Amino acid sequence: MNAPPAFETLLLNRDGRRLTITMNRPDVLNAFGATMHREIVDALTFASSDEGSDVIVITGAGRAFSAGGDISRMQQFTKNPDEFDREAKDAKRLVFTLLDIEKPVIARINGPAVGLGATIALFCDVTFASENARIGDPHVSIGLVAGDGGAIIWPQLVGFHRAKEYLMTGEILSAARAAEIGLVNHVLPEGELDAAVDAFCARLLEGATRAIRWTKVTMNIELKRLAHTLMDPGIAYEALSVRSEEHRKRVEAFAKRAAEKKKS
Numbered sequence: 597m598n599a600p601p602a603f604e605t606l607l608l609n610r611d612g613r614r615l616t617i618t619m620n621r622p623d624v625l626n627a628f629g630a631t632m633h634r635e636i637v638d639a640l641t642f643a644s645s646d647e648g649s650d651v652i653v654i655t656g657a658g659r660a661f662s663a664g665g666d667i668s669r670m671q672q673f674t675k676n677p678d679e680f681d682r683e684a685k686d687a688k689r690l691v692f693t694l695l696d697i698e699k700p701v702i703a704r705i706n707g708p709a710v711g712l713g714a715t716i717a718l719f720c721d722v723t724f725a726s727e728n729a730r731i732g733d734p735h736v737s738i739g740l741v742a743g744d745g746g747a748i749i750w751p752q753l754v755g756f757h758r759a760k761e762y763l764m765t766g767e768i769l770s771a772a773r774a775a776e777i778g779l780v781n782h783v784l785p786e787g788e789l790d791a792a793v794d795a796f797c798a799r800l801l802e803g804a805t806r807a808i809r810w811t812k813v814t815m816n817i818e819l820k821r822l823a824h825t826l827m828d829p830g831i832a833y834e835a836l837s838v839r840s841e842e843h844r845k846r847v848e849a850f851a852k853r854a855a856e857k858k859k860s
Contacts, residue, residue: 597648605632606639607657614797615649622658627666628712630683636716637689644697650805651797652697654720655704656713661729664711667851670738674844677835684831687712687744691827694719695820698809700800704793705729705780710768715745718753721812722796723780725771726789731779734766735834738850739843743830748822753779 600608600615607618617639619626628636643652656662673680694701694716703709703720709731717723717731725731733750735742742763750759754777762769775783784792800808837843 598646600646601638601642603635603639605629606635608639608642610648613648613650613801614653615643615646615651616653616655617643618655618657619662620657622656622660624666625660625663625708626656626658626713627663629666629669633683633686633690637686637693640690640693640697644693644699650699651800652699652701653704653793653797654701654716655706658707660707660713661703661705661709661717662713663708664713664734667847667854670847671851673838674847677838680838681835684744684835688827688831690716691719691745691748691823692820695816695823698813700808700812702793702797703780704789705731705771706786706789708768711735711746712744715749718749718779719745722782724782724784724789724793724796725774725780726786727771727783728786729771729774729783730768731771731774732766732768733763734768736764737766737846739837739840739846741830741834741837743827743832743834745823745827745830747830748819748826750779752819752822 600610605619605621607620609616619632621627621632643649700722701720703717703723705717705723705725707726707729709717709729711733714731714733733742733746735746746763750763758777769779771780771783774780782792
């Protein structure tokens with residue numbers, strides 16, 4: 597049995613037959629820079645074939661699950677959009693790698709899950725959120741198309757009308773509202789989150805491993821069909837929006853507000 601690999605931006609830990617993947621950039625709320633974008637796919641690939649685990653948990657270090665895209669990376673893309681095109685391939689790999697994992701994948705949403713962070717959480721099989729968490733896909737808020745998976749998974753969870761409302765406005769939802777509309781499975785007080793995740797993982801580990809896996813595989817066939825249909829056009833439209841003046845201006849305004857907030 598191979599030990600979990602070491603990564604620069606992720607922590608992998610086995611506890612019995614459970615493997616936990618922790619996004620580990622707490623100083624930037626676990627936002628995705630280029631390195632973490634690559635490493636999360638490699639970590640999920642390892643998790644999929646890991647002989648030492650039967651359940652996978654994905655979470656974030658510190659007070660966030662993941663804030664999504666790193667603002668400095670977005671600024672680079674506005675200057676060199678070809679870099680986005682290369683990274684977009686990783687976004688496609690990420691979604692399909694998540695969907696290909698036969699083991700149950702549980703999201704422990706310990707704080708904000710935004711943009712790509714929300715996409716990762718929502719593509720997990722079962723989601724547990726702290727009542728302090730906030731969830732949303734604000735791509736449009738910075739002039740981007742929600743093409744890296746949000747347009748696939750949101751309608752499957754909350755229906756087309758609600759998905760369109762939230763993806764076209766970029767609204768960030770409270771954990772309570774997310775649970776109310778079926779976006780996440782469970783919302784708990786922060787102090788009860790770990791116990792709930794632990795109990796559910798234990799229940800799965802006590803279950804019939806193959807039956808659980810193959811039930812998931814069967815249900816994921818439809819999600820894979822949708823992903824194969826929608827990922828390429830979604831990323832193509834997002835690549836067009838990356839090159840827009842509207843996006844550039846919104847990224848610069850966002851970066852300016854973030855810098856002012858940091859100073860105050």
